[in-house]
Amino acid sequence: MTWLRLILIHLRIAVLNELQYRTNLGLQLFQSAVALATSLVSIAFVFSKTDHLAGWSASQLLAVVGVYFLVGGLTQLFILPSLGRFMEDVRLGALDFALIKPVDSQLLITTRQVEAWKVIDVLIGVCVIGVALVQMGTSLDPIQAMVFVIVLVAGVVVVSSFVMILATCAFWFIRVQNILVIFQAMYEAGRWPITIYPPWLQGALTFLVPVGFAITVPAEALVGRLDWRLLAGAVALAVVLPVFSRWFWMMGLRAYSGASA
Amino acid sequence: MRHRGPLVSAVTPFRILPLGTPRPAIVVQNLTKTFDVPEREAGLRAALRGVFKRRTREVIAVSSVSFAIERGEIVGFLGPNGAGKTTTLKMLAGLLYPTSGEATVLGYIPWQRNAEFLRQMTLVMGQRNQLVWDIPVADSYELNRAIYRVPEHEYRETLDELSDLLDLGPLIIKPVRNLSLGERMRCEIAGALLHRPRILFLDEPTLGLDVTAQRRIRSFFREYADRYQATVLLTSHYMADVEALAKRIVVIHRGLILYDGALAGLIERFAPLKTITVDVSSPLLDPGRYGEVVSVEEGRVTIQVAKPDVAAVTNRLLADVSVTDLTISDPPIDEIIDRVFQHETIPDAEVEVPPAFART
Numbered sequence: 001m002t003w004l005r006l007i008l009i010h011l012r013i014a015v016l017n018e019l020q021y022r023t024n025l026g027l028q029l030f031q032s033a034v035a036l037a038t039s040l041v042s043i044a045f046v047f048s049k050t051d052h053l054a055g056w057s058a059s060q061l062l063a064v065v066g067v068y069f070l071v072g073g074l075t076q077l078f079i080l081p082s083l084g085r086f087m088e089d090v091r092l093g094a095l096d097f098a099l100i101k102p103v104d105s106q107l108l109i110t111t112r113q114v115e116a117w118k119v120i121d122v123l124i125g126v127c128v129i130g131v132a133l134v135q136m137g138t139s140l141d142p143i144q145a146m147v148f149v150i151v152l153v154a155g156v157v158v159v160s161s162f163v164m165i166l167a168t169c170a171f172w173f174i175r176v177q178n179i180l181v182i183f184q185a186m187y188e189a190g191r192w193p194i195t196i197y198p199p200w201l202q203g204a205l206t207f208l209v210p211v212g213f214a215i216t217v218p219a220e221a222l223v224g225r226l227d228w229r230l231l232a233g234a235v236a237l238a239v240v241l242p243v244f245s246r247w248f249w250m251m252g253l254r255a256y257s258g259a260s261a
Numbered sequence: 262m263r264h265r266g267p268l269v270s271a272v273t274p275f276r277i278l279p280l281g282t283p284r285p286a287i288v289v290q291n292l293t294k295t296f297d298v299p300e301r302e303a304g305l306r307a308a309l310r311g312v313f314k315r316r317t318r319e320v321i322a323v324s325s326v327s328f329a330i331e332r333g334e335i336v337g338f339l340g341p342n343g344a345g346k347t348t349t350l351k352m353l354a355g356l357l358y359p360t361s362g363e364a365t366v367l368g369y370i371p372w373q374r375n376a377e378f379l380r381q382m383t384l385v386m387g388q389r390n391q392l393v394w395d396i397p398v399a400d401s402y403e404l405n406r407a408i409y410r411v412p413e414h415e416y417r418e419t420l421d422e423l424s425d426l427l428d429l430g431p432l433i434i435k436p437v438r439n440l441s442l443g444e445r446m447r448c449e450i451a452g453a454l455l456h457r458p459r460i461l462f463l464d465e466p467t468l469g470l471d472v473t474a475q476r477r478i479r480s481f482f483r484e485y486a487d488r489y490q491a492t493v494l495l496t497s498h499y500m501a502d503v504e505a506l507a508k509r510i511v512v513i514h515r516g517l518i519l520y521d522g523a524l525a526g527l528i529e530r531f532a533p534l535k536t537i538t539v540d541v542s543s544p545l546l547d548p549g550r551y552g553e554v555v556s557v558e559e560g561r562v563t564i565q566v567a568k569p570d571v572a573a574v575t576n577r578l579l580a581d582v583s584v585t586d587l588t589i590s591d592p593p594i595d596e597i598i599d600r601v602f603q604h605e606t607i608p609d610a611e612v613e614v615p616p617a618f619a620r621t
Binding site (some may be wrong): 010017033079097099108256 | 355357382384393407409
């Protein structure tokens with residue numbers, strides 16, 4: 001509940017901030033449109049040569065693109081930008097003001113930066129998924145829909161906790177902004193179902209960077225080809241990673257030395 | 262975060278307090294903080310070597326510091342850069358974990374960061390700001406109000422009061438980036454006090470401000486502390502800040518407390534000389550026989566004399582020449598403090614200063 005309250009408080013500030021600079025909406029629309037067009041063109045190109053890609057049809061791949069936008073939009077709404085700001089604050093010593101507030105420090109630092117325009121990506125994701133479902137001609141039965149929502153939430157939780165853990169490293173290494181850049185690059189790979197990649201890369205994209213759990217698994221649930229073991233794995237990871245990230249955060253706070261006097 | 266109640270018996274007080282006496286607001290015992298600081302020589306080669314093998318040096322920022330501060334007391338922390346003032350302050354504000362030692366603030370262990378504790382204290386840092394840069398000050402205040410859950414009417418009341426005392430007026434509807442440094446600092450201070458904290462940690466609150474702005478901020482803090490019976494711990498290297506606000510000062514140098522007591526006592530202890538300035542109508546011959554000559558000007562002579570000799574020297578002066586005016590004064594505090602830091606060992610001080618441990 002605190003978390004939701006903090007998000008709303010910071011959303012208000014974000015909106016106020018946005019209203020100071022009105023050009024952002026246009027830029028964001030443009031950026032999202034370009035990203036969507038790139039995805040669609042590459043799918044069209046691949047399927048002009050073949051009917052199936054590692055067992056995925058064109059409309060199923062469209063579902064993957066939809067999930068890619070949805071999860072990307074959800075995580076970039078506040079968690080990723082907030083963690084980016086956190087890393088910057090550790091380096092510049094501005095974190096002190098966040099740590100003296102009478103709310104849970106981890107909740108606070110994951111909500112301080114809200115990028116309201118990322119709602120656009122979330123909407124694009126939902127629309128693309130809708131189109132993909134229509135194209136596939138399947139209607140989601142309630143159980144399938146429920147499983148999709150579960151793995152989707154699990155995916156968002158896994159990605160968020162994962163980046164949280166990376167960001168916490170800033171307490172020891174101070175300059176870790178590059179980690180987020182690397183993560184973004186790896187996340188790009190999730191535009192395609194990870195099953196099309198060679199096994200070593202699949203492994204990396206599942207366990208090293210949990211893009212597989214965040215995008216491919218929910219997409220598989222959507223198109224009805226999800227293995228129950230993956231479902232169990234995603235849920236388990238969505239429980240273990242946040243707990244670990246909590247513990248790691250506490251360790252980080254102990255190690256925090258503050259930017260010098 | 263787990264909720265913890267106030268810890269009553271975590272630290273034994275220095276003095277045996279009679280039953281029913283309120284405990285001091287801040288109790289610190291043997292607090293120590295060391296940092297591992299990476300160390301390498303300048304240059305590319307050294308930098309490359311540093312990537313593979315990091316050499317670190319242990320730096321003692323605060324070394325077994327103990328003191329207690331009563332509720333409502335204003336205490337000034339004095340010391341040169343890197344003395345350990347800010348590190349001590351940050352530990353008491355719950356930002357840093359100590360390497361060893363104990364502390365309680367209002368009965369709470371600060372670094373456990375209990376929400377109840379955090380709600381009752383604030384931190385003002387002269388060189389960092391928490392207000393959001395691009396939006397009007399009032400919107401940043403609203404953010405703090407929401408985070409601290411200050412009820413709307415109480416917030417209005419406090420804001421009016423602070424706005425009045427700090428003369429904020431039209432400033433709070435301007436974006437922070439359009440404010441001058443002095444205006445910004447006043448807005449920062451109000452923002453840090455909206456929840457009416459009872460403990461104030463002020464780290465160089467007047468840094469970089471002009472004299473007028475400094476004076477204004479000093480008188481504000483005095484007013485606030487009076488009104489709310491707030492306990493204030495202030496660091497500054499402007500002597501005037503400390504002189505104006507604190508009756509008690511703690512001199513800290515290289516992580517150690519060199520002096521803890523009244524301002525007057527510091528002068529007593531570290532300034533064994535008094536300054537005598539005489540205006541004379543006839544020239545004073547050979548002023549060196551009265552004391553150490555500081556300056557001789559047209560009709561005015563300034564000399565320094567050991568305290569016990571002041572009366573005798575004054576008598577002799579009055580007998581020897583025709584004096585039109587005579588003043589006896591303590592040397593300026595700045596000078597005294599300077600001498601303390603330069604000599605490092607102090608006459609009659611029990612504290613031994615270990616070689617070079619300052620954190621820079």
